[in-house]
Amino acid sequence: MLDAFLSGASLVFTWPAPAFLLAGISIGLCLGIVPGLSGLTGMAILLPYTFTMDTGSAMAFLLGMFAVTTTSDTLASVLLGVPGTAASQATVVDGYPMAQRGEAPRAFGAAFTVSAIGGVLGALALAVSIPIVKPLIMTFAAPEFVMLGLLGLFMVGSVSGRSILTGLSAAAFGLLISMVGYAPQGAIARYDFGFVYLLDGLPLVPVVLGLFALPEIINLSRHGKPIAREDYGAGSKSTLMDGVRDAMRNWWLVLRCGAIGTYIGMLPGLGGAIVDWVAYGHAVQTSKDRESYGKGDVRGVIAPETANNAAKGGALVPTLVFGIPGSPPMAILLGAFLIQGLTPGPAMLSRHLDVTLSLVIILVIANIVGAAVLMFWSRQLARLAYVPGRVLVPGVTLFVLMGAWMAGNQMGDWITLLAFGVIGVIMKRAGWSRPAFILGFIIGPIIESSLHLAVQIHGFAWLSRPACLVLAFVLVATLFLNVRREIRKRRASDSGSEPDVAPPPHRDDLSLQAANSIILASAVAILAVGAALMSIDWPWDSRFFPLAASAPLVLFAAWSVKQDYAAIGPKWPSAGELFGDWRDSATLAWFLAIVATSYLMPQALVIVVAMAAYSLAAFGGRWKLALAQATGGAVVLYVMFERLGGVLWHPSLITF
Template sequence: MLEQAIAGAAQLLVWPAVGFLFLGIMIGIVFGVIPGLSGLNGMAILLPFTFTMDTVPALCFLLGMYAVTSTADTISSVLLGIPGTAASQATVLDGHPMAKNGEAERAFGAAFTVSAIGGVIGAIAVVLSIPILQPIIMAFSSPEFFMLGVVGLTMVGSLSGGSITKGIAAATLGTLIACVGYGEQVAIPRYWFDVLYLIDGLPLMPIVLGIFAIPELLELMKGGKGIAKVSAVQGRRSGLIEGARDALRHWWLTLRCSLLGVYIGMLPGLGAGIADWVAYGHAVQTTRKDPQFGKGDIRGVIAPEAANNAVKGGGLVPTIAFGIPGSPPMALLLGGFLIQGVAPGPSMLTTNLSLTFSLIWTLVIANVVAAGLLFVLSKYISRLIFIPALLLVPAVTVFTLMGAWMSTFQIGDWIALFAAGALGIAMKRSAWPRPPLILGFIIAPILENALHISVQSYGISWLSRPIVLLLLAIAVVTVALSMRKSMIRAARDRTEPVLEKQHLTLAEQAGSARFGVVFSIIMTAGFAFALWDARDWPTTLAAFPVAMALPGLICAIMAGISDLRRRHLDAGRSDSFPLITLVEFVLWLAGIVLLTMAFGQVIALPVFTLIFLLLKVRAKPVVAVGYTASVALLLWGVFDQVINVTWYQSWFL
């Protein structure tokens, strides 16, 4: 095996393979930093370029690009509170509050360090785990996948601060949103309201960007000196070095979450978007010493970042060994295998073992190089948090709108983005956690398929399978521990009735109990409608949404009752919700849409940038023109020439 490992390194570290590897790393950093692009989009865009390439350069080019997106996406998650990719959603919970506390560099130092460690551990796992874990992987069938998804939902629901009912209701709401469009098993559309755009379901990115980015844009619209609420933390040690030392100090958490990410990556179809939540939940559940999760706890950055990079190595195991993609990007990597005439399976462990080691070396080199590059550059990037907040609005708006637009290239993508944004603002206002909704949306198709196959294949007896019972016990324990913490917190709040003492994120502490009652009523009506609308559907079509809507309905009612009892906490508190800013924000977005319909995005977005900078920011003309030119160059150079975006067919152009 050592000879094959050396042969794999020799195949990679020669020209042009090493050149394509580093090119892939640079492209992956860009795709990770810009919200909405992601490794999946990068794979899809780069795959056609590999037709004329040799096998090792082609596969290492693709894998090198994909491997680093979960490292680079930390930048937007920490600085802007917007997940760069689905793999960095949990990082937002503590990374962005750290940026607001002036500790962005520390968050970067910890994240990049554990990303490199997690990526290397994932690569090592490919070598060690295939013969060991094959029986375990093969023991997971549909019942186990369904119950694993339930564990994920309950674990994320438990991160909902003072209310597990809000967390579970949000998670089930996400699964119901994912049910829009044709059913997984029966070609009958659900919840589509005769809108053609909805018949194929809602794309992921408009929902993710709407739930996270739009509320953060509203915060930026309020103005102020910068994202950070305090000045940069001063001291003899660099924040980056301090973050790296944090990662090494919490080495046991890093190792556990890396191994957790490896294992989740080995389970086909799950991927980094789930691993980071499970790792974050694990960190929350196992931390006893001074937990500050949601307020800027460095462990809340370390756990998901270690896991989401280790997933890449874990996902490679079923991909190369069994031909079963560990995640959607791995499915596209399989496409690269087919283009190159390489058959995944036993041959990758025998005759093509050197190629397998080339891929393993790619993971190691890509993660270490990307972490090193970002370690050097992030010190300068992190200064963005101290520039005026309004100056960031045009750039974040462009990235958000274009990230959503790339889903289907229809105006419906923007409508879905704005609808999800309204929901995100309402959830933030009422202190409903947003992350469980996104996890529910992502995992819903896996859950529905697994539930259908389980019932069809095993009837009710699937509930008695040993691994299913073990996972069910984990879910029950997770809920029980969360309820215990909630009761302890409620008892403390009765003696110290201060809303801010709940373990909510800084952004969500503005939630109003009174508004929460109204929102819970609206959500209760929504869940009731979901149940009512499913009454005449075939059992196969209705089983999953009914199974999700029923607990959602119960939890929404309980959340409303809880907020009703807590409404006295709002007494004497000034309502700081920026209603005027919201109206102004809506008008700006409406103006962008109208300009786009008239002239297209290539003109509308730069014009918006120029007008906003001159009228709202009061920027100097030279700054406004330079900023606008940069936006125009980005739209033309990246989105038009490189990504080949299909632009809106405007009225006049």
């Protein structure tokens, strides 16, 4: 074993492997920062460059990049409230409120510390668990995937949003939207409305960016103030070391979430979708003081950031041992193994044990170096929280548009971005949980496919499998405890004995939020009824899941409407209050103009001109600022996306 370890270390430290490792880390840090890009994108871009590399250099290049994307994605999640990658969605819930309090440095210190620790834990778990991991992986099959997916939905839905009902409604809404496209069984096209674009379902990246990014861009554009709000002056004294100390104080939570991330990462095809949510839900459920979650609790940053980095090592286990990709990027890594003449399987633990151990070393180095680099630069990056919001809007818009475009290089991706941007604005105003929606959207196809497979193999006997019974018990207990907690909270609020965790919202704000929630819940309920009626003529295996999602969605939404009517009070908000500030509509119109004009003129030119036009309009004709932003945007588009990313632009009617 020692000889294999030394041989693996020589693969990593023999030139030019160290140079490729540092290059991969640098690229991964950049990809994680940009919303919409991810380790999967990086793997696809970098794989062709490995054909002429030796094994050590190729693995260092690819895995070094992959390891750190879930470290740098924290920057966008905390500063902008936009998930840098799918693995950082849960970080937004508490990370962004911390930035609004001026505590971005503290959030970064905690996140980068636990990211390094989580990555190292995942790597060590890979090293020590390979001989004994097969029984653990084989424990989870299709029936357990169903129960684990439902547990994740109920965990997130019941602890996020304005209430349990709105959280569960949002999760069920996400489940319903995930059914657009061909059914996993029967090859029936569902809810495509004759559009070819919808046959493969809605792409994740435009949906996520629409729900999270557009509402925050609109918010920055409307008030023009920095992300860090002035009414939280005390938080501005936070430092990176405060976050590091937070991580050390919560060492037991770090270890638990590291174990959760490693094990869930081992589950093929599932880990990357829910690992951060499971860790976040675990943190909430095991905390005695839960009221601060969602309002800027540093533990809400520590839990998901530990787990999503630990999952990287876990995902390598089924990839190496069984040749089964633990996550989509691992499927590309399998291609890299084949390019190098390596066959994943038992041979990786015998003839190529040195290569396997070299991957452990690469993960450890990449996580530590990536976290250290971000620690060094985060103090400067945290200052973005104090930059006037309108200065950031053009640059953020560029990356949001290109992140959505890179998902499929189709105009439909931009239209999806806009559509879910509107939905995201409404959900934010109504107090509905956007994270719960996204989790339902991501995990819906996994639950549906696993359910069909479980029934075909086991009938309904799968419900009695021991692991399923344990997960079902945890699910019921989770729901019961959260319902009881909400009832106690309402009673305490009605009696005036509830402690002031945060300043209570103004009564008019509560009425406006409730009114928006009633409108959204009514629309969603009507949509669910329509979806159920459309599915009646489909084969049973294609219509079962739409019906199973529609029924609880109607129930939750109707119950939510009943609750919200009591919160509105005697005066219904006016139409002007419901539709919001005119600048919100103006910003949406600006996005719509970009999309529409891109059919006529080259996209890159449209984006650059739109950036300049926004700056001129927002800052009263300051042409130097507009020119600087347009020039910077043109350089980024050319270097990052056209030369390095190989983007395929939409053919315009007018060319130059």
